[in-house]
Amino acid sequence: MKRSDGRTEPSQLRAFAASQSLLNRADGSAKFSFGESTVIASVVGPAEVKIRDEKMDEATVEVIVRPAVGFPSTKDKLLERALRQTVEPTILAGMMPRTLIQIVVQIVQEDGNMLSTAVNAISLAMLDAGLPMNSLAAAVSAIIDQEGNLLLDPNSKELENASSVHTFAFDNTTSYNLLLSHCIGTYSQEQYLDCLDACKHASERVHSFIRTAVEKRIEKEYQQLQSS
């Protein structure tokens, strides 16, 4: 089977790419891409919070999505909500009461799969910011196309031919808890479980990619101490 962007397997993901600390003024930032889909996430916090948003016992988490062109639309607001619900449980907000964690997601290039790309970018940015977290989220999307095939990590061309779109995020603990299940379209229970299973396996690859990216970065930071 040949996919529109040259991939040969339905379970094949597009190439990942990531870089951390690319923004100067944010406390943490990261760029993550699945093939052409690219997102930059920045994290500011724990910072001062507006009295209106202040929570006495935990940090307020705010996610802002900025589209590549134009003003934020309803679609972006939905994305903000899904992202906040995914990453909020991974942050140990109780350790930073009466503060604000502001996460800004800038969409750089859109080629399907924005939700999962953004989740992974935010995870990397939060690691860079050094926020206390109990786990790490990684997300992967899948579609069921009109012919009933399951395709992982769809691009925008494949999304046009989708009968349902599924995005799942998992944490990196041993129990691999589900953090996000975002589905659009009509599908059977069997198809849902197939997608869940496929995304779970694929998210392990994303997790190990994130780990390698962080390890490389930290090793670079330590070279000065080691040579001396």
Next chain:
Amino acid sequence: MTSDLKVVLPGDLISVNNESDESSMNVDDDVPLVRLGPGLTQVQEDIVSMKAGVLKHQDPGNKWWLESNQRRYVAATGESVIGIVVARLAEYYRVDIGGAQAAILPVLAFEGATKKNKPNLVPGTLVYARISLANKDMEPELQCFNPSSGKADGYGELKGGFVIRCSLGLCRRLLNPETPILRFLGEHFPFETAVGMNGRIWVNSENPQYTILLANAVKNSEYLSEAQCKAMVESLIDKL
């Protein structure tokens, strides 16, 4: 050396008991005593990391902690920080230390300060202070004297010089007297620095040219190896 860097991510389980020695055994029962430092926490029976960093272990006392780098400061008691006075109130100054909230510096928390004789700091003044109280639910409190001696010990207003911002990891490294960058710079000209644990470094020297060179050299040294630091310092000195 690279192989003994153990990098952990949030959510990783840390096994702390496999290499515990006799000395760390608690006398009462056979459960080894473990001391957890920054970045680690206990979740039921397990030790879990909360940040991305390098796992460190010290055998005496069986201490475990994570060494991680970040840019946002979280106040901790006893640390020295560089703050900027933002407001002057009757009893205290409000000082920005780069954390989530501004810190409080009581006007009497200076060496020899009394109700009649207190320092006068205007908003915008730089102060080098010690965190006397840090709690996640309260504003941090500062003091400008060493509590064990009652003397200023270098704390207080910083006059002249220049402040640069950098990561907390770089600040921690600069406090190590063996840091290559400060040693190389010191071979060429005399200078003064005050390193705050909050990601601010104050540098001063006898002329502005040197101060600018210092600021640039320190800022750029973060990801350089010792040899690269030496080369950078030499090329900067040559351009003077």
